[in-house]
Amino acid sequence: DAGVIQSPRHEVTEMGQEVTLRCKPISGHDYLFWYRQTMMRGLELLIYFNNNVPIDDSGMPEDRFSAKMPNASFSTLKIQPSEPRDSAVYFCASSRRTSGANVLTFGAGSRLTVL
Amino acid sequence: AQSVTQPDIHITVSEGASLELRCNYSYGATPYLFWYVQSPGQGLQLLLKYFSGDTLVQGIKGFEAEFKRSQSSFNLRKPSVHWSDAAEYFCAVGAWGGADGLTFGKGTHLIIQP
Numbered sequence: 559d560a561g562v563i564q565s566p567r568h569e570v571t572e573m574g575q576e577v578t579l580r581c582k583p584i585s586g587h588d589y590l591f592w593y594r595q596t597m598m599r600g601l602e603l604l605i606y607f608n609n610n611v612p613i614d615d616s617g618m619p620e621d622r623f624s625a626k627m628p629n630a631s632f633s634t635l636k637i638q639p640s641e642p643r644d645s646a647v648y649f650c651a652s653s654r655r656t657s658g659a660n661v662l663t664f665g666a667g668s669r670l671t672v673l
Numbered sequence: 674a675q676s677v678t679q680p681d682i683h684i685t686v687s688e689g690a691s692l693e694l695r696c697n698y699s700y701g702a703t704p705y706l707f708w709y710v711q712s713p714g715q716g717l718q719l720l721l722k723y724f725s726g727d728t729l730v731q732g733i734k735g736f737e738a739e740f741k742r743s744q745s746s747f748n749l750r751k752p753s754v755h756w757s758d759a760a761e762y763f764c765a766v767g768a769w770g771g772a773d774g775l776t777f778g779k780g781t782h783l784i785i786q787p
Contacts, residue, residue: 562716589773591773591774600777600778600779600780601763601777601780603774603775603776606773606774608773613773614773614774649716649717651717655773659705659724659767660767660773660774660775661707661719661722662717662719662775663719664709664716664717664718665716666714666715666716667715667716
């Protein structure tokens with residue numbers, strides 16, 4: 559299995575531009591999570607999906623952030639408009655829940671820099 | 674809500690020495706617990722997990738962790754570290770049968786001295 563695939567690995571953009579991050583989960587996994595990692599706040603759960611349906615988006619910081627999962631093999635996290643404080647590493651993770659617990663497999667991350 | 678505390682931001686250990694990274698969690702019900710490792714520029718890799726049963730769990734790369742309910746702790750140990758163990762280590766807690774995401778600690782940066 560290729561694991562969780564994220565693109566782009568690095569993105570540098572200017573304030574006000576739209577940013578789209580992409581994720582392909584592991585085939586057969588029915589949960590997908592988006593996390594954000596910063597030095598100040600560590601790893602924060604932004605949103606997660608189960609069977610392509612958003613379950614909890616309480617971690618999404620503002621309306622500028624949106625996420626979609628149109629099918630079982632693709633998800634996007636969009637920031638519009640972007641701001642310098644959005645600079646972070648964004649991780650996608652997927653899992654298949656077994657025995658009442660989720661074991662997350664993470665992608666390599668997308669490092670976003672907003673100038 | 675659950676929370677995880679990793680009290681040590683940085684730890685320096687000599688190569689070949691033993692290692693213990695501390696993790697304390699706060700959760701009202703039965704937790705399930707994880708340790709992940711992150712190398713520079715990489716994603717998080719699962720080292721080990723505790724769901725139930727034996728409180729001493731073995732993981733990859735020679736790591737082990739012990740769940741102590743009375744102390745709300747899940748410390749990670751390795752008897753002899755290698756230079757390749759230098760990385761960021763994260764403890765995480767999940768809610769058994771509850772909310773599906775994991776809550777992570779802030780991480781401990783491990784430095785290996787030659």
